[in-house]
Amino acid sequence: MLDINLLRTDLENVAARLASRKFILDVEAFSALENERKQLQTSTQDLQAKRNASSKLIGQAKAKGEDVSAIMADVANLGDELKAAETALASLQDKINDMLFAMPNLPHESVPVGKDETENEEVLRWGTPRVFDFEIKDHVDLGGPLGLDFETGSKLSGARFTALKGGIARLHRALAQFMLDTHTSEHGYTEAYTPYLVNAASLMGTGQLPKFEEDLFKVNRPGAEPLYLIPTAEVSVTNFVRDTIVKAEELPLKFTAHTPCFRSEAGAYGHDVRGMIRQHQFDKVELVQIVHPDESLSTLEILTGHAEAILQKLELPYRKVNLCTGDMGFGAQKTYDLEVWLPAQNTYREISSCSSMGAFQARRMQARFKNEQGKNELVHTLNGSGLAVGRTLVAVLENYQNADGSITVPKALHAYMGGLTVLK
């Protein structure tokens, strides 16, 4: 959520910056609502002050045993007028809030302006795609004989669900363990385990609600508030600090968590239907940092580096992309995507997305720290995939395939595979 004061004082500029990410801010509607709000709030507060004063008088008079009917008559008509004013003000404020909650974050100045992914800026390439001297297969054909079982997945749950068995399941687990261990022991993150079902307030906090409810799996409960399956551990972990005030010296907070992620992929009909690139359920090792506002952009570089380290240790070629304004996610101020080389697709595919959210989430969550002046100030939040486990599995299968269809286990994973060095 943007700072409403910024909208009040610098509306045109905000609108221009939001336009660069394809969000049209209705400037006229917003100022009209704001003007109306200002007036109505003042008049409502005047009425409230009047009511409070009269009620106080009634109390005083009654205490002395005096007759209060005159004062009572005086405020008799106030009630309806006040109620009407309060209702109108509340609905006005709801409208303003609805606008605010629907507004994406402002892109940072270092973000290239562009309309879509074609205008993203490649920052670097790491590694050299392997040259194969045989006809390569994609992960579906490679994985099938090794335990990658789409049929069972869809029998149990439908399209976009996958079952893993045997060596593939082991490899999947090994990847997650390896990532988690690397981030905790080499990058200084605290391991976290979180609920996979969260309430609406948490999803409001990180920005998935109210705007993207159709992307989520919702669990309705009679007589209780609904819960949602997390679309990413960013939600559960970042919300650790919702409604809290942390000490300045405790920053930065660094958490990593391995969780399943659930996405309805409502808008993705027809995309990536083959294989396990796009699933309703996938595992991810997430990185989250809660930092001092001065540190967010430098931390983004560091955090992205932590995700890159995993790809480098696995010796998977990748490139780093600075997303342009038109391609960034809703809450992001700046985002680097890491794209891994997939030989069967002959292209780089997203395997990690690392973002600085600035104060966007912190404002929604009321996540603050005590600054040097002793005042409460919003923290900044960052998150990144370190990495998406399913897609990493795909990348390992395709990049480490052999002519006979077997898969060489990357060296970094040997310690996690119980002596297995080749899957066949």
Place this chain on the structure above:
RNA sequence: GGAGAGGUGGCAGAGUGGUUGAAUGUACCUGACUCGAAAUCAGGCGUACUCGCGAGAGUAUCGGGGGUUCGAAUCCCCCUCUCUCCUCCA
């Protein structure tokens, strides 16, 4: 799943319809006393918002939301969390 008790300022803890934004203690800040400190005394001390150039004034806020009332921390309803007991369970 069943029954009960609770949620009040940074912390502890009063308050069950009326000059209550909320006693008291404690923590913290300022001043006095002191060579200095401790102790003591005096004063201050939440957050958000609105109006105002400003001094300042006002509104909201006692887990969250709604209701009753001229007036709600206090009464009613829904949700939520914590604790205790029973039941069940990995």
